[in-house]
Amino acid sequence: MALRINDTAPDFTAETTEGQISFHDWIGDGYAILFSHPKDFTPVCTTELGAMAGMAGEFAKRNAKIIGISVDPVENHNKWKDDIEAVTGNKVGYPMIGDTDLAVAKLYDMLPASEAGTSEGRTPADNATVRTVFIIGPDKKVKLSLTYPMTTGRNFDEILRALDSIQLTAQHQVATPANWKHGEDVIITPAVSDEDATSRFGAFDKILPYLRKTKQPG
Known part of the structure; x- marks a missing residue:
């Protein structure tokens, strides 16, 4: 399997x-x-x-x-x-x-x-x-x-980038957008209310009702 x-x-x-x-x-x-x-x-x-x-x-x-x-x-x-x-x-x-x-x-x-x-x-x-x-x-x-x-050599910079995302999102209720790199803005997960998001992350940008971005925590 x-x-x-x-x-x-x-x-x-x-x-x-x-x-x-x-x-x-x-x-x-x-x-x-x-x-x-x-x-x-x-x-x-x-x-x-x-x-x-x-x-x-x-x-x-x-x-x-x-x-x-x-x-x-x-x-x-x-x-x-x-x-x-x-x-x-x-x-x-x-x-x-x-x-x-x-x-x-x-x-x-x-x-x-x-x-x-x-x-x-x-x-x-x-x-x-x-x-x-x-x-x-x-x-x-x-x-x-x-x-x-x-025939395609692997991009281990991508593995490192993915690891950064995995470790960050394991600690905070955030996700990382396409092509994200360490230090860039992140997405607040839908499980976090707007009120809780303000308490946790401070200011955030509400782009769509389900898409909110904020500074990378930590």
Whole structure:
């Protein structure tokens, strides 16, 4: 069954480049960014893992850990790190999960549960659907999932932007409009009355009866 927003992210134990982890314990009391790729030593994914390595500090500021996964073995991940650093200038310091039995990919519905075999002999095309980014909250619930085709490099600035929105709206009764960036005006949710909105946020702009904007709280 497909994972949906607010479903509990499946827990698992796996080997990574940083040793064995139990996923929920590894997440702890913060957020996690789990992002998958179809195959090690592939061009688009090489740029993506390097991009995430370069942004690790920004995610850390938001109490969010990064973890990568492919169905290749951990030994391959460790070898791949050198190429990633050579191409992007960024050293991979986050763990990368080895999923040679396809268990985690199936658990997260990135491959069919009926898929047979192991990672041995599989091509990137065989694993084309292992291209999803998940944001998982401290409550271990899925907050976001985005799946990209193999030929389209992911925009991790968007993942960071979405994380800012998720964290802000978890603390305040607001939503963020299209193309919102941190620091811009936000939308007051319909559950908040005008009177309560004034008490909570001060002045606000009532554009439509159901669309009210105010300064970003906090």
